[in-house]
Amino acid sequence: MHAGIIFLLVIIGSILFHIFTPWYWTDIASNWKGMDDTITLTFWVGGGVFVAVCLFMIYCVFKYQHKEDRRAEYKPEDKKLEKILTWATTLGVCALLAPGLIIWNQYVNVPKNAIEVDVMAWQWGWQYRLPGADGKLGTTQVRNIADNNPFGINPDDPFGKDDIMVESDVINLENNRPVKILLRSVDVLHNWYVPQFRAKMDAVPGTVTFYWFEPNKVGEYEVLCAEYCGVGHYAMRGGVEVQDKADYEVWLGEQETFEQLSARYEKLNVDGNKLAKK
Amino acid sequence: MSDEYDNNKSYQAQSSEVIDGSTGSVNPDIDYVRPAEVGEQDLYHGHSFIEKWVFCQDAKVIGVQYFLTAVFTGIVGLILSWLMRLQLGFPGLAGFMTAEHYYQFVTMHGMIMVVYFLTALFLGGFGNYLIPLMVGARDMVFPYVNMLSFWMFFVAVAVLMASFFVPGGPTGAGWTLYPPQTILEGTPGSGMGILLMLISLSLFVIGFTMGGLNYMITILQARTRGMTLMRMPLTVWGIFTATVLAMLAFPALLVSAIMMTLDKLLQTSFFMPTILKAGEVLEYGGGSPILFQHLFWFFGHPEVYIVALPAFGIVSDLISVHARKNIFGYRMMVWAIVGIGGLSFFVWAHHMYVSGMNPWFGFFFATTTLIIAVPTAMKVYNWILTLWRGNIRINTVMLWCLGFIVTFVNGGITGIFLGNVSVDVPLSDTYFVIAHFHMVMGIAPLMVIMGAVYHWFPLVAGKMLHEGLGKWHFWITFLGAYSIYFPMHYLGFIGVPRRYFEMYDSPYMTSAVGMNEFISIAAFIVGAAQFILVFNIIKTLKTGKKAEQNPWKANSLEWYTSTVPPEHGNFGERLPVVHRWPYDFSVPGAKDDFIPQTTAPSEVIHTEVEKT
Numbered sequence: 017m018h019a020g021i022i023f024l025l026v027i028i029g030s031i032l033f034h035i036f037t038p039w040y041w042t043d044i045a046s047n048w049k050g051m052d053d054t055i056t057l058t059f060w061v062g063g064g065v066f067v068a069v070c071l072f073m074i075y076c077v078f079k080y081q082h083k084e085d086r087r088a089e090y091k092p093e094d095k096k097l098e099k100i101l102t103w104a105t106t107l108g109v110c111a112l113l114a115p116g117l118i119i120w121n122q123y124v125n126v127p128k129n130a131i132e133v134d135v136m137a138w139q140w141g142w143q144y145r146l147p148g149a150d151g152k153l154g155t156t157q158v159r160n161i162a163d164n165n166p167f168g169i170n171p172d173d174p175f176g177k178d179d180i181m182v183e184s185d186v187i188n189l190e191n192n193r194p195v196k197i198l199l200r201s202v203d204v205l206h207n208w209y210v211p212q213f214r215a216k217m218d219a220v221p222g223t224v225t226f227y228w229f230e231p232n233k234v235g236e237y238e239v240l241c242a243e244y245c246g247v248g249h250y251a252m253r254g255g256v257e258v259q260d261k262a263d264y265e266v267w268l269g270e271q272e273t274f275e276q277l278s279a280r281y282e283k284l285n286v287d288g289n290k291l292a293k294k
Numbered sequence: 295m296s297d298e299y300d301n302n303k304s305y306q307a308q309s310s311e312v313i314d315g316s317t318g319s320v321n322p323d324i325d326y327v328r329p330a331e332v333g334e335q336d337l338y339h340g341h342s343f344i345e346k347w348v349f350c351q352d353a354k355v356i357g358v359q360y361f362l363t364a365v366f367t368g369i370v371g372l373i374l375s376w377l378m379r380l381q382l383g384f385p386g387l388a389g390f391m392t393a394e395h396y397y398q399f400v401t402m403h404g405m406i407m408v409v410y411f412l413t414a415l416f417l418g419g420f421g422n423y424l425i426p427l428m429v430g431a432r433d434m435v436f437p438y439v440n441m442l443s444f445w446m447f448f449v450a451v452a453v454l455m456a457s458f459f460v461p462g463g464p465t466g467a468g469w470t471l472y473p474p475q476t477i478l479e480g481t482p483g484s485g486m487g488i489l490l491m492l493i494s495l496s497l498f499v500i501g502f503t504m505g506g507l508n509y510m511i512t513i514l515q516a517r518t519r520g521m522t523l524m525r526m527p528l529t530v531w532g533i534f535t536a537t538v539l540a541m542l543a544f545p546a547l548l549v550s551a552i553m554m555t556l557d558k559l560l561q562t563s564f565f566m567p568t569i570l571k572a573g574e575v576l577e578y579g580g581g582s583p584i585l586f587q588h589l590f591w592f593f594g595h596p597e598v599y600i601v602a603l604p605a606f607g608i609v610s611d612l613i614s615v616h617a618r619k620n621i622f623g624y625r626m627m628v629w630a631i632v633g634i635g636g637l638s639f640f641v642w643a644h645h646m647y648v649s650g651m652n653p654w655f656g657f658f659f660a661t662t663t664l665i666i667a668v669p670t671a672m673k674v675y676n677w678i679l680t681l682w683r684g685n686i687r688i689n690t691v692m693l694w695c696l697g698f699i700v701t702f703v704n705g706g707i708t709g710i711f712l713g714n715v716s717v718d719v720p721l722s723d724t725y726f727v728i729a730h731f732h733m734v735m736g737i738a739p740l741m742v743i744m745g746a747v748y749h750w751f752p753l754v755a756g757k758m759l760h761e762g763l764g765k766w767h768f769w770i771t772f773l774g775a776y777s778i779y780f781p782m783h784y785l786g787f788i789g790v791p792r793r794y795f796e797m798y799d800s801p802y803m804t805s806a807v808g809m810n811e812f813i814s815i816a817a818f819i820v821g822a823a824q825f826i827l828v829f830n831i832i833k834t835l836k837t838g839k840k841a842e843q844n845p846w847k848a849n850s851l852e853w854y855t856s857t858v859p860p861e862h863g864n865f866g867e868r869l870p871v872v873h874r875w876p877y878d879f880s881v882p883g884a885k886d887d888f889i890p891q892t893t894a895p896s897e898v899i900h901t902e903v904e905k906t
Contacts, residue, residue, distance in 0.1 A: 019688050022769070023696060030780060039784040039806060041720075054717050062707035065671075069678060069703050073696060076681035080617075081688060087887055088619035088880035089683035092904055097679075098623055098672070105671045109710075113664045116714035117657055123716055124653040138570070139480050158568045159575055199650070202570040204475035205583060207648065207723060211789025214720040218650045220583055221474060222567025225650035238800050242723040242791045244468045246480035247393050250794040 020077040027070045034063070045212035045233035045258070047194075050119040052214070058112055065108070123215070126228045130194035133187060136167055137199070137206035137219045140248035142239065143167070144187040148178025148273055158202055164281035168202075169274055179274045185239075186255035190264040194230040207243035210256055218243050231258040325894040327520040327871050335432050335516070337863055349445070351437035352862045353422045353508075356444050358754070360418030363444075364411050367451055371406040372821050374399040383814025385796055393795040394482040397466030400793060401483075402458075404469030405491070408597065409498060410451060412739055416604040417502070417540065418447060420746060421509050421533045423754070427852035428530050430518025430870050432863045434508040443508070446501025450494045457483070457490035465491045468793060470594070473565040473586050474578075477558040480571075489558065492551040499548045502540060509537045518851075520872035524628065525891070525906060527850045527876045528621065531628050532607020535635040536600045542639070543596035550589040557581070584651055591642035598735050599638040603631055605742040606673055609698050611876070612745050613677055615848045616692040617684030618887050620877035622676045630669040637666045647718045656715040663713035667706070674703055685880065685887070690764030691846075694745030697772040698738050705734025708783060723793075726786020729779045737775045744768070747827070752841035753852060756859050757834050767826040774820035778813050785809065849890045850876040875906035 044052055080088075134145040134153055145167050147153045154176020160168035169176040182188075189195055199208060199219035209216040217227040239254035259267065272280070340346035350356060377399050381391050422440070426433050434440045457464040466482030467475060475481045476488055483491075513526070513534045526534075553564040557578075565586040566578035614621040621627060643651060643659045677699055686692060708730040712718050721727065744767070751759050785806055790797070797810060844853040856866025870892045878889035883901035895903075 019693060019696070022773075023700065026700065026773070026776060033781065037781075037784050039781070039788055039809065041787045042789060048720070051716055051720050054714065055711065055720075058711050058714065058717060062710055066703050066707050069674060070700055073678050073681060073699055076678065076684065077686060077688065077696065080681065080684045080686050082618070082685050086685050087882070088617065088685040090620065090879075090881050090902070091622075091683075092620050092877070092906075093623050093625070094679075098626055098675075101675050102668065102672060105668050109664045109667050112710060112714055113660065116660060116716050119716035120653075120656050120660065123719065124656070158570050161570055204478065204480070204569075205472055209723070209789075209791065211720075216719060216722070217648050220650040221569055222580075222582065223584075223650065240789075240791050244397075244472070244475070244793040246475045246478075247397060247466070247482055248480070249397075250393065250796050 020074050023070065023074050023077065027067060027074070031063075031067065034059075042212050043233070044214060045210075045231060045235065045237065046214060047230040047232060048119075048123075048214040050115070050122070054112075054115045054119060057115065061108055061112055123227065126196045126226065127194045130196040130228050131190070132196045132198055133189070134167065134198045134200065135187075135208050135219065137201040137208065137241075137245075139203050139246055140241070140252040142185050142208065142252075142254035144182040144184075146180040146182065146268075146271070147175075148180055150175055150178055153198070154179050154274070156200075161202065164278055165274075167274075177273065177275045180268070180271045181274055181277050182271055185253075186257055188257045188259055188264055188267045189231050191234050191258050191260050192230065192232055193261075194228055196226055196228045199225045199227075204245045205243045206241050206245050206252070208254070209240050209242035210237045211240070212237055216242050231256075234258050234260060324899075325873065325896050327873065330519050330869075334869070335435070337433055338437065339862055349441055351433070351441050353426050353434045353437065353440060354754075354860065354862075354864075356440055357419050357421070357423030359444050360414055360422055360447065361420075363448060363451055364415040364419055367406050367454075368411040368415070370455070371403050371411055372824065374403040374406070376818060376821055378403065379814040379817040381795070382797065383811045394463070394466060396795045397468070397793070398464050398482050398487075401466050401468055402454075402464050406454070407736065408469065408601070409495070410454065412601045412735070413502075413540070413597070414447060415743060416601060416739070417509065417533060417537060418444065418505055420529070420604060420608065421537070422505070423750070424529060424852060425509055425512055425533060426516070427855065427860065427864055428527050428850055429513060429516065430521050430851045430865070430872060431512055431516040432865065432869070435512045435516050436504075436508050439504045440508045443501050443505035446497055446504065450497035450501060453490055453494040453497060457487050457494070460486035460490065462487050470587075470590060471554070472590075473554060473557065473581075473583050474567070474569055477554065477566075478569070478571060478576075489555065492555045492558075495551050496548055499544045499551075502544060506537045506541050509533060510541070518869045518872060521851075521891075522872075524625070525872055525875045528607040528610040528624070528627055528631070529604070530607065531631050532603040532605070532610075535631050536603040539596040539603070539635050539638060540600050543593045543600070546589045547593040550586055550593075554586070584646075584649060587646055587649055587651075588643070591645045592639075594645065595642040596635075596638045598731075599634060601735055601739050603635060605698070605739040606631060608746050609695055609742045610673075610677065610680075611850070612691055612742075612749055613680050613695050614877050614879065615749075615846050616687045616689060616695070617681050618687070618879045619680055619684035620875075620879055622679040622682075623672075624875065624877060626672055627676055630673050633669045634666060637662060637669075641666060641713075644713050644715075644718070647715050648722050660713060660715035664710065667710055667713070670706060674699070674706070690759075690761055690768060691745045691749045693765065693768045693772075694741045694748065697768065698741035698745065701733050701741060701772075701776065702738040704780070705730055705732075705738055709734060720789070721786055723791055724786035725790050725792055726783050728792050729782035729786060732782075733779045737779065740775075741772070744771070744827070749846065750852075751831075751834070752845050752858075754859055755835060755838075756841050757838035758841045758845065759834050760830050760838070763826055763830040763833075767823060767830065770823035770826070771820055774816045774823065778816045778820065781809055782813060847886070847888045848876075849874075849878060849888050851891055854890060854892055874903070878903055878906075 136143045152175040154169045154173040156168045201219040201221040206219040213229045215227050215229045217225050237256040241252035462483050462485045464483050465487040556562040563578045563581035566581040568579045569576045610621050640662045644663045843858050872891045873894050880887045881901045881903045
């Protein structure tokens with residue numbers, strides 16, 4: 017008797033917790049509302065099954081408690097019932113899978129007008145690069161990486177010259193414009209993740225991975241590393257600032273191109289040599 | 295029930311012998327069981343203490359050895375989880391806790407619990423003890439190899455524990471051991487620690503292969519007369535299928551361990567691309583970190599079912615015995631176990647949706663993953679339908695089973711979130727994942743283990759565990775564990791990433807501080823409650839009530855041994871002969887509410903028992 021009551025309280029408590037929880041997802045700030053909706057749908061279907069199964073179990077515990085003079089029913093199989101349950105479950109699973117796959121299809125197909133952002137990860141920090149006026153990012157190689165070339169851009173690649181180097185761990189994005197995040201890592205796995213954007217993907221050394229989203233709320237967001245990357249993992253933070261078009265262009269104009277950065281270092285070198293000669 | 299016998303077929307023509315138990319008044323041919331095809335196994339009985347209790351060839355002793363060693367590792371894992379929760383709930387309270395230590399504890403806790411505790415306990419522990427008894431064999435078919443299997447496991451555990459004491463400490467790479475960070479500086483224990491881990495895993499696989507061959511061949515070849523495959527208890531089906539999975543999955547772990555050892559020691563580049571560390575380009579190039587993930591999860595996902603399937607099987611038997619009702623839909627249960635086992639090899643990359651693998655894989659693996667939900671759901675329905683119209687004893691064993699159903703369904707449902715590729719994107723690598731897999735493959739199987747301990751302790755030790763203590767143990771564990779992991783899902787919704795030494799300090803996450811403290815306190819209590827069982831066992835062994843033979847009135851063969859606890863050889867002079875499945879409970883017309891598997895049809899001629 018007590019057992020059934022306690023189990024019942026656990027189920028009721030779970031439902032109440034879900035309704036009144038102060039801990040739930042952060043306000044979404046991207047186009048991936050479909051993910052939230054699929055979660056909500058899964059909650060209804062899955063939560064319904066969970067509650068139904070547990071309540072049925074509790075009912076049995078109350079109703080069929082052991083009595084010496086009673087016998088259980090003897091019925092090894094019920095083909096019809098098993099068939100109904102199989103098909104009902106299959107149907108429920110399909111209903112959940114379909115929206116999941118539809119949204120995944122959107123997730124893996126990047127819109128044509130998306131602006132590319134090259135995110136480079138290392139133990140433990142982030143760096144960003146944007147394509148310049150030509151709209152194309154220059155090719156890179158890990159071996160080219162140096163103080164004057166933090167992304168390892170191939171010096172011979174004409175597309176690389178005008179690439180915009182963001183000298184900050186905060187990247188600015190234009191509101192309501194799709195972004196294709198290109199992920200690279202120079203050492204271990206990382207993952208560039210902003211909870212409000214919902215989307216994420218690992219950065220894998222040796223290859224370039226990607227995902228996309230469209231920020232739709234102006235504001236500042238914090239970037240977390242979501243793939244364990246060694247002892248500094250928990251401290252590997254970055255930032256995003258989503259701005260309106262006008263503010264964004266102002267910010268963009270203040271950034272240095274790869275060519276300017278190289279020139280600055282050359283001058284530094286020349287000045288340094290002069291200094292040394294004196 | 296079974297397809298083996300046609301109801302209308304006359305067995306007269308086959309009659310070649312008459313089994314004792316049949317009487318003259320009924321047709322003896324209905325009791326016919328095919329004679330044994332091979333002679334009986336010669337057993338080596340130990341002569342000295344060492345042969346009887348240390349290098350013993352009796353599967354029951356080996357089972358207990360496996361059990362105790364696994365429980366030892368489990369206690370280490372439990373203490374590590376306490377230390378982690380101490381840091382997460384009350385950061386700064388433990389002065390010695392650095393990020394390095396934290397990650398080492400996380401890693402060792404994960405690896406110990408999954409491989410050295412759960413796998414070894416279910417297959418090495420319950421498998422060894424129960425398989426020969428349940429199929430009516432005198433022992434495993436290769437007793438000597440079986441003994442070697444345990445000692446190999448013992449060495450693997452010793453090597454693993456030694457890694458706590460080497461310079462740099464144990465590996466802190468996370469239990470998934472993802473390269474490149476696993477073997478690079480920047481990860482704790484990337485020197486000796488990871489090498490010992492890889493060696494220990496390799497030894498475990500070698501030892502497990504020896505045991506696994508035994509379990510499979512004993513089940514296939516050494517069943518007693520009349521024990522058809524479709525008359526085996528579901529416990530045996532679960533352990534059998536899990537063993538087949540392990541045989542196919544562990545090689546993937548072994549090769550990846552060997553390849554990573556070579557990457558570490560000989561600078562090969564199986565998993566290592568060009569890497570820039572501290573301004574230097576390392577001597578690696580061209581390897582693929584994602585290849586390791588594929589190999590790891592090709593092992594890792596079946597591994598989940600290697601733990602789950604024995605639990606499914608055992609809980610089916612416990613529910614049936616204590617609800618005094620046949621398991622509902624036995625054949626469906628068997629095919630569900632086999633089907634889940636088969637499917638489990640086609641879902642591995644659902645752990646890798648955001649790993650950077652080709653995103654088109656997502657469609658395939660989401661579909662296969664959600665298909666596996668169907669046979670799993672069928673098993674759940676059949677468990678609760680077994681309770682329906684049953685005659686349920688609400689004892690400690692049944693409580694653990696009910697706790698299993700609640701936690702397993704809860705964890706299974708959250709699995710549908712994570713398996714459904716685009717829903718996984720926001721939730722992966724967050725606390726939602728932690729909550730999900732602890733619920734479904736931590737707490738749920740643990741509930742079954744506990745139920746099984748209370749159920750079979752009278753057989754192993756000949757004494758009954760104390761019911762009152764057992765109930766306290768259950769309620770504290772169940773309510774505590776549920777209040778640890780149920781709210782934890784909501785941390786994942788907020789977006790709190792896993793494997794964070796310190797909780798995130800953003801305004802929308804500081805609200806979780808209170809929850810973390812609560813979870814930690816619950817974890818301390820639940821962990822401590824496990825010592826109620828230790829106390830119960832010690833007390834029972836000293837002063838406990840002596841168990842009668844077959845105290846639960848079960849049907850399966852392990853309760854019909856010549857002595858309790860069973861001696862080496864299990865069944866005395868003559869091996870039992872099996873006439874039915876183990877689930878003939880509450881058969882209309884029968885004197886008792888159970889008919890043992892050894893009861894011949896002619897003895898229960900007036901009952902409405904179905905052919906099995």
